[in-house]
Amino acid sequence: MATLQESWRAGELFRLFHEKTGAGYTRFHEILNKLDAIRLINADFTGQGERGRSRIIRVRYEAEEILSRLNQ
Numbered sequence: 001m002a003t004l005q006e007s008w009r010a011g012e013l014f015r016l017f018h019e020k021t022g023a024g025y026t027r028f029h030e031i032l033n034k035l036d037a038i039r040l041i042n043a044d045f046t047g048q049g050e051r052g053r054s055r056i057i058r059v060r061y062e063a064e065e066i067l068s069r070l071n072q
Contacts, residue, residue, distance in 0.1 A: 010043070010055040032057065040066065 014028050021027075032055070036043040042058040059066075 007056050007058045
């Protein structure tokens with residue numbers, strides 16, 4: 001999914017995540033927070049959400065680089 005576009009709104013990304021995994025928003029939120037904590041993504045609040053604070057998700061590194069490091 002990371003290679004499909006440069007940045008995602010958290011809601012759009014959750015819809016794709018839920019379709020693929022069936023997992024709920026709490027699990028999605030936990031994963032986003034972990035990826036942000038280990039600095040693989042930027043998850044910045046925009047203040048432009050429909051029902052609260054929306055986040056823009058951006059990958060910090062190229063997907064191929066991340067996958068190659070995980071396979072080592």
